[in-house]
Structure formats: C-alpha cells, structure tokens
Amino acid sequence: MADTVKIDYKNIFYPPGGILMWIVIYLELVTFGIALVFMALNARAEPEMFHESRLLLNTAYGAINTIFLLSSGWCMAQSVYFLKKGNFSKSKLFLNLTILGGFLFLALKSVEYYDKVEVGLTIGYNDFFGYYWMLTLFHVVHVIVGIVILALSARTLRKKPETLKIEDYQSGATFWHMCDLIWLLLFPIIYLLF
Amino acid sequence: MEWTFNITWLVLIVLTIISAVFANLDFAYVAIIILGLSFLKFIGVAFFFMELKKANVFWRVLLVAFLGLLLTVVWAV
Structure with missing residues (x-):
C-alpha cells in the first residue's frame, strides 16, 4: 500500500503531514507564542512574584512529562516509518506505545494539577498561575484530541x-x-525560565 | 527501525536533562541557555520526527524564523 504512494514533499503544497495540518500547526504556535510573550511581559513587571511562583512548580514533573512526550513522539515516528514499509504489526505496536505515552503524560499532569489545587494554587492565585493553568490546560486539550485521533487510526490499523x-x-x-x-x-x- | 529517529530521541532526552540541570544553577546566561536548548529540541522534533527536513524550503525557513523570533522576544522582554 504505502510504498506505492510517492509524495513529492519538496512541492510547497505537500509538506509531510499535509498543508492543512501545517497551517493549523502555525496558527497554534502563533496562538501559544503570543500568550507566552504576554507572560514574559507580565514577568518583567513582577519578576519576584513570577520567580517565587515558578519555584512552586515541580520541575521534575515537567521534565518527566517532557520525556513521556518525546518518547511518545519517537514511537509515532517509528509507527509512520513501519506503515510506509507495509509492516502493519510493528506500526500498530508503536502506535499503541505512542498512545500509552499520551496517557502517561495525562496521568502525571493530573497528579500535578491535584497537588496544585490541594494547596490552593488555582487559576486565580496570581498572574503566573493564571498563565500556568490556561496554557497547560489548553495543551492538555490538544493531547486529549491527539489521543482520540490516534485511537481512531489504531482502530483502522x-x-x-x-x-x-x-x-x-x-x-x-x-x-x-x-x-x-x-x-x-x-x-x-513556564517551569524553568522565570 | 529507523536509526535517525533513535539518535534524535537520545539527543532530545539528553538536552531535556541538561535544561533541567541548568535551570537549578544561578548565573547570568541561564535564560539564554535554556531557550537555546529549547530551540534545538523544537528543531529536532520538527525536522526529524515530523520529517520537515524533506519539505520545501519555505516550510523549513518559516518554522525556524518563527521559533527564532518567539524565543528572542521572550528572552528580550
């Protein structure tokens, strides 16, 4: 199946993943980017509050979640590679591992959110936590949507x-x-800079 | 197994650990190092996992330019 399809990725209209997906990606990056710039501007106005608030975050949770997502991304890349080779069983294996990585991310994020809510560090606590909750929750929504998309692909596979x-x-x-x-x-x- | 992906994953994990270590140090260039490492990780995922390296130069330049601009602005403010 897949080896018979030859896509000319060098054509400006056919980037890997499709032009519509890349337009979505740029829009998402710009949206998150603008929010992060505003966060940095607020941090400039109140550097001590942002620094003290940043220290209330658990860097280890953030780093472990980064490892979960990067490992999940590695599995996804392998899954696409094996699908292109027509090896469905390995593609399916790596896709399932990708989804597992997504669930591990969400599980650790839930623990982190629980810890924050338990000590009262909610969205209204201060500006830093306002940005923290809005940006990370918006990202979590993307992860959930991503898992649903991958689950549908896994079903077809x-x-x-x-x-x-x-x-x-x-x-x-x-x-x-x-x-x-x-x-x-x-x-x-959010976790390291301020 | 695609070895380019394996090497990319290993580099990304090492860069993540280095970022976390640097964040706990206190010296003048911590911010620029953290943002620089973030730039490298972002490029690693986009160019290798997402295979953007195979895409038209327009998409590659657009992503690098956006990322460079964003991180520079965040650092400068």
Missing part, C-alpha cells in the same frame, strides 16, 4: 489496515508531534 491512507495517518502523526512542539515551548518558559 487493527480492523482494515489495507484501507488506511498514509497521508491521513501522517496527518494524525503530525498533529501528535504538534503537541510535542507546544510542550517544548511551554516547559522551559
């Missing part, structure tokens, strides 16, 4: 793998990697 189009599969994979990209901006700026 399990039941009718021959009907799965590599372009569609790669679009779903690209969305999942976008969750990595957004987190790679959020983690250093």
Whole structure:
C-alpha cells in the first residue's frame, strides 16, 4: 500500500503531514507564542512574584512529562516509518506505545494539577498561575484530541489496515508531534525560565 | 527501525536533562541557555520526527524564523 504512494514533499503544497495540518500547526504556535510573550511581559513587571511562583512548580514533573512526550513522539515516528514499509504489526505496536505515552503524560499532569489545587494554587492565585493553568490546560486539550485521533487510526490499523491512507495517518502523526512542539515551548518558559 | 529517529530521541532526552540541570544553577546566561536548548529540541522534533527536513524550503525557513523570533522576544522582554 504505502510504498506505492510517492509524495513529492519538496512541492510547497505537500509538506509531510499535509498543508492543512501545517497551517493549523502555525496558527497554534502563533496562538501559544503570543500568550507566552504576554507572560514574559507580565514577568518583567513582577519578576519576584513570577520567580517565587515558578519555584512552586515541580520541575521534575515537567521534565518527566517532557520525556513521556518525546518518547511518545519517537514511537509515532517509528509507527509512520513501519506503515510506509507495509509492516502493519510493528506500526500498530508503536502506535499503541505512542498512545500509552499520551496517557502517561495525562496521568502525571493530573497528579500535578491535584497537588496544585490541594494547596490552593488555582487559576486565580496570581498572574503566573493564571498563565500556568490556561496554557497547560489548553495543551492538555490538544493531547486529549491527539489521543482520540490516534485511537481512531489504531482502530483502522487493527480492523482494515489495507484501507488506511498514509497521508491521513501522517496527518494524525503530525498533529501528535504538534503537541510535542507546544510542550517544548511551554516547559522551559513556564517551569524553568522565570 | 529507523536509526535517525533513535539518535534524535537520545539527543532530545539528553538536552531535556541538561535544561533541567541548568535551570537549578544561578548565573547570568541561564535564560539564554535554556531557550537555546529549547530551540534545538523544537528543531529536532520538527525536522526529524515530523520529517520537515524533506519539505520545501519555505516550510523549513518559516518554522525556524518563527521559533527564532518567539524565543528572542521572550528572552528580550
């Protein structure tokens, strides 16, 4: 199936994952980017409050979640690679591992959120935690949507793998990697910078 | 197994650990180092996992330019 499809990625209209997905990615990055710039501007106005608030975050949770997402992204890339080779069983294995990585991320994020809520560090606590909750929750929504997309791909891969189009599969994979990209901006700026 | 992905993953994990270690140090260039490492990790995911390296130069330049601009602005303010 997949080896018969030759996509000219060098064509400006056919980036890997599809042009529509890349337009979505740029819009998402700009949206998160603007919020992060405003966060940095607020931090400039109140540097001590931002620093003290940042120290209330658990850097280890953030770093472990980064490792979960990067490992999940690695599995996704392998899954696409094996699908292109027509090896459905390995593609399915790596896709399931990708989804597992997403669930591990959400589980640790839930623990982190529980810890914060328990001590009263909610969205209204101060400006820093306002940004923290808005940006990380918005990212969590993306991760959940990504898991749903991957679960649908996994269903097709399990039941009718021959009907799965590599372009569609790669679009779903690209969305999942976008969750990595957004987190790679959020983690250093929110957890480490201020 | 695609070895380019394996090497990319290993580099990304090492860079993440280095970022976390640097964040606990207190010296003048911590912010720029953290943002620089973030830049490298972002490029690693986009160019290798997402295979953007195979895309038209327009998409590659656009992503690098956006990222460079964003991190510079965050650092400068």
